[in-house]
Amino acid sequence: MTKKERVMRQLKGQEVDMTPVGCTTTYAVVALQEACGYFRPQADTDPKAMFEMAMSGPKYVGWEWVKAMGWDIVPLSEAMGVELGPPTKDSQYYVKGHPYAESLDGLEFPVDFLSRGRFPVYKEQFRLLKEAVGEDMAVFGESEGAFTCAANLVGTEQFMKWVFKQPDKIQQVLAVTKEAAVAAANFAFDQGADYYVFAEPTSGPALLSPRFYKSIVLPLEQEIIKRVKGPVVLHICANTDSIIEMMCDTGAVGISIEEKANMKAAAEIANRKGVKVFGNVATATTLFSGTAQEVYAESKAALENGTHFLCPGCGVAPPSPLENLQQLRKARDDFFGINS
Amino acid sequence: MAKEELREELLKELNEGVVEFDEERVKTAAQRVLDEGLNAYDAVMNGLAAGMEKVGELYDQQEYFVPELLMCADALYVGLDILKPHIRPEDIGTSARGQVVIGTVQGDVHDIGKNIIKMMFEVAGFTVHDLGRDVPLEKFVEEQLKTDSEIVALSAMMTTTMMGMKKVIQMIKDKNPNVQIMLGGAPVTSDVASLFGADGYAESAGNAVQEAVKMIGNLRKLQNQ
Numbered sequence: 001m002t003k004k005e006r007v008m009r010q011l012k013g014q015e016v017d018m019t020p021v022g023c024t025t026t027y028a029v030v031a032l033q034e035a036c037g038y039f040r041p042q043a044d045t046d047p048k049a050m051f052e053m054a055m056s057g058p059k060y061v062g063w064e065w066v067k068a069m070g071w072d073i074v075p076l077s078e079a080m081g082v083e084l085g086p087p088t089k090d091s092q093y094y095v096k097g098h099p100y101a102e103s104l105d106g107l108e109f110p111v112d113f114l115s116r117g118r119f120p121v122y123k124e125q126f127r128l129l130k131e132a133v134g135e136d137m138a139v140f141g142e143s144e145g146a147f148t149c150a151a152n153l154v155g156t157e158q159f160m161k162w163v164f165k166q167p168d169k170i171q172q173v174l175a176v177t178k179e180a181a182v183a184a185a186n187f188a189f190d191q192g193a194d195y196y197v198f199a200e201p202t203s204g205p206a207l208l209s210p211r212f213y214k215s216i217v218l219p220l221e222q223e224i225i226k227r228v229k230g231p232v233v234l235h236i237c238a239n240t241d242s243i244i245e246m247m248c249d250t251g252a253v254g255i256s257i258e259e260k261a262n263m264k265a266a267a268e269i270a271n272r273k274g275v276k277v278f279g280n281v282a283t284a285t286t287l288f289s290g291t292a293q294e295v296y297a298e299s300k301a302a303l304e305n306g307t308h309f310l311c312p313g314c315g316v317a318p319p320s321p322l323e324n325l326q327q328l329r330k331a332r333d334d335f336f337g338i339n340s
Numbered sequence: 341m342a343k344e345e346l347r348e349e350l351l352k353e354l355n356e357g358v359v360e361f362d363e364e365r366v367k368t369a370a371q372r373v374l375d376e377g378l379n380a381y382d383a384v385m386n387g388l389a390a391g392m393e394k395v396g397e398l399y400d401q402q403e404y405f406v407p408e409l410l411m412c413a414d415a416l417y418v419g420l421d422i423l424k425p426h427i428r429p430e431d432i433g434t435s436a437r438g439q440v441v442i443g444t445v446q447g448d449v450h451d452i453g454k455n456i457i458k459m460m461f462e463v464a465g466f467t468v469h470d471l472g473r474d475v476p477l478e479k480f481v482e483e484q485l486k487t488d489s490e491i492v493a494l495s496a497m498m499t500t501t502m503m504g505m506k507k508v509i510q511m512i513k514d515k516n517p518n519v520q521i522m523l524g525g526a527p528v529t530s531d532v533a534s535l536f537g538a539d540g541y542a543e544s545a546g547n548a549v550q551e552a553v554k555m556i557g558n559l560r561k562l563q564n565q
Contacts, residue, residue, distance in 0.1 A: 085474060090503060091447045096474060157452050161414070163407040164361075206526060207452075209405040238526060242402070284499045284527035289535055317499045317527075 003064040007138040008194060010308055011231055011253050011276055018336035019303060019310055021328050022063035024140065024197055024233060024256050024278045026315040028071035030090050031322040032056040041087040044070055047124035054129060058137065060322065062329030065138040068129055069122045069188065073199040073315070075143040076180045077152040079117030080110075090318040098155040104172055107153070109179040114187050126191035138195065141188030145198035145234070146181040146224060147217055150174050156202060163212055174220055182227045189230040196228065197256065199235045206238035213243050218250060225251035233278060237314050241265065248273040258282070258313035259298070267306030276308035287324050288317040295324045299331035347378055354387030354419055359394050361411035363418045370422040380423040381431035388419045389463040396460075406452060413459055420463070437464060439489035441480060443471030444525075445504035450497035453525060457493065457542065477508045481515055491520045491555055493542075499527040506536040513537065520555040 001009075007020045033039045036056040043053040050070060057063040069075055072093040078084055083097035100107050110116065122141070129139050144152070150173040151159040162170050185196040202208070203217045225232045234247050235256035244266045247255045255275060257266055259282035270277045281287055281298045290298075302310055310332050316325070333339050353369035356362075366388070373383040395412045398404040404412075440461050444451045451473035461468045469487050471479055484492050492512055496502040502525065509521050522540040523533045533541035540551045 085447060085449075091501060094447050094474075094498075094501070095449050156450065157410060157455070160407040160452070161410050164411050205402070205405065207406040209402075209407070212405075212407065284502065285529055285531060288499070289532060314499055317503070319503055 002136050003058075004133075004135055004138045004194070007065050007309075011195060013274060013276070018338070019308065019332060020064050021310040021332040022065045023057055023067065023316065024254075024309065024311050025142070025199070025235060026071045026073070026092065027057055027063075027067065027312070027325075028053055028092070028318065029316050029320050029322075029325065030318050031320070031325070032060060033089065035060045035322065040071070040089050040092075044072070044087045044093060045118065045121060047121050047128060050121065050125045051128040051132070054125070055132065061325040065140065065194075066129055066133060067142060068126050068139050068191070068193065069141045069143060070118060073142070073144045073148070073201075074152070075117060075119070075122070076146075076149040076177065076184055077144060079113055079119060079184075080149065080153060080177070080180060082152050092315075092318075095152045098153060098158075100153045100173070101155045101158060104154075104169065107173065107176055109176050109183075113180060113183050119184075119187065122188075123191055126188070126193070130192045139193055140195045140197055140233075141185070141191075141193040142197035142199060142235075143181070143184050145200035145203070146174055146177040146220055148200050148202040149177040149180060151202045153177070156207070159202075160207060163208070163216070167216075170216065174216075178220060178224055181224050185224075185228040185230070185232065189228070193230065195231040195233055195253070197233045197235055198224075198252075201235075201237045204236040204238050204240055205242050210242045210246070213246055218246050221250035221252070235278075235314075244269050245273075248275040254278055254309070256311065256313075259286070260313075263302055263305035263307055267308070270308075271306070277306070278309040278311045279307055280313040281311070281328060283312050283314045283316055283320070287312055288320045290324065292321075292323045292327050295327035296331045299328045300335060303332065303335045343376075343378075346376060347382070350376075350378065350383065351387040351390070354383060355391035355394065358388055358391030358412050358415050358419070359398070361408065361415045363415045366415045366419040367422065370419040373423065374426055379431065380426035381428070384420065384423050384427065384463060388416050388423070392416055392460070392463060409456060410452065413456060416459065416463070437466050438491060439467045439469065439487055440491045440493055441469045441471065441483045441487065441489045442493040442495075443475035443480060444473040444495045444497070445501055445508065446474055446476050447504060448496050448498055448501040448525075449473045450525075451495070453497065454493075454495040457495070457524060461493075477504055477511060480508050481511045484512055484519055485515060489519070491522060493522045493524065494538075495523075496525040496528065502527050502532065505538070509537045522551060522555065 038049040038052040042049040054066045081099045085094045085096040087093045231253040233254035234252040239260040256278035259280045357366035520539040523538045524542040530541045
């Protein structure tokens with residue numbers, strides 16, 4: 001079974017020889033930059049460097065699939081005109097200004113969306129990745145989802161208040177970012193992506209109540225996922241226990257969760273609904289500041305609790321040590337008796 | 341209506357107005373506090389701040405989330421804007437609680453949590469120097485030295501930006517080892533805080549102020565030794 005078959009069969013709920021191990025979030029870790037010899041910010045803007053950075057996951061820590069589309073979750077926002085702060089070796093692109101904070105005048109989905117931002121770079125990176133991995137490994141694209149992008153356009157604080165004060169404006173912005181999300185995901189599938197991740201940190205219970213997730217976010221994701229031409233995985237940070245069921249109802253084939261969420265409970269719900277779970281080794285604590293033994297133990301626990309894809313729970317912190325990242329693969333291999 | 345009865349009624353109005361994020365209700369009650377010649381400081385502390393304390397509880401119980409919290413904060417500020425100019429210096433006493441420099445570290449623009457903590461400090465009587473969001477690391481050091489603040493409170497909401505905190509802590513402690521540094525934000529845990537060399541860690545807005553009071557106590561003990 002090739003690594004790609006393992007990933008794709010698992011996504012479809014078909015039998016696999018073992019749980020795939022990899023990363024479905026960002027992983028431009030400094031140690032991986034040093035290992036592959038390509039560094040940020042070049043790896044954020046240059047297709048060849050972005051490609052080499054992507055390949056460093058399988059090469060140096062044994063992950064079984066690769067990521068396309070950069071090392072941040074602002075591709076849509078950037079193409080929609082959001083001002084970004086510059087990446088450095090140990091920090092990623094981030095939202096600096098909100099172009100529609102004062103007024104929604106002129107907010108529309110640009111016809112040339114896919115030639116804006118770094119989409120041309122992603123296109124070339126996809127080509128390099130597909131050429132390099134062929135049918136051996138799956139490739140995924142990722143960006144922020146429509147809700148998170150909308151909050152970036154007007155400012156999260158204002159957007160959160162609009163939930164009560166101006167719900168019509170929320171819908172006005174989402175109508176535009178929805179198009180951006182659909183276009184970006186379909187672009188990725190046109191370039192040969194095997195699945196696509198929408199990261200929606202702003203929509204999770206760290207910010208928004210499950211009640212509003214149900215009334216605002218769920219129908220939004222359902223519509224988007226229906227219009228996207230390939231399998232979608234939905235990533236939400238923090239403790240998502242209260243919305244796992246709804247995340248599974250979006251139409252996503254997979255959900256990606258953090259260590260703050262209960263993997264065992266999530267896997268039970270997901271299994272019932274035919275959805276797969278990615279996660280959930282702790283990034284801020286274990287992978288970054290824990291020992292290799294702790295990462296190993298947490299990886300093993302995630303497998304025991306039923307994760308379908310053993311992954312870090314969120315974007316990997318840039319200073320995380322290589323040895324820690326390698327523990328996921330080691331734990332998976334031991335768990336399935338590969339080394340014995 | 342007896343004065344005490346009226347006081348109780350208006351405190352309740354302010355409290356509930358904040359909890360139910362009813363800005364009009366808060367505005368009317370705050371104005372009546374002034375019209376009736378009641379104590380503005382009492383109204384802030386036992387009306388508005390008490391309401392916000394309840395909001396903090398509702399947040400911890402996952403009854404309220406960030407949109408609700410922000411709406412409550414707006415209501416609180418409506419009352420604070422009316423009442424604050426009428427607070428007499430003798431009400432606060434000579435021992436103002438202390439000064440805090442606060443900001444979200446470079447690379448991070450998530451400032452909702454920081455703004456809520458700032459408000460909690462303000463209503464608790466601290467003087468707050470807010471540096472905003474995406475703050476260059478050296479700015480924290482400069483501001484602390486300029487204001488001689490006892491506490492520097494740093495926030496980062498992303499795993500990828502929290503490393504900036506470690507650098508700031510080193511920079512500040514190099515210049516002034518007696519400053520107390522408090523960390524907060526989603527990826528930060530008490531383990532991370534102590535690993536980075538911070539003196540305190542706030543899990544939520546509610547315990548940030550308690551933690552700060554404790555830290556200032558420690559600091560004064562140190563200085564008296």
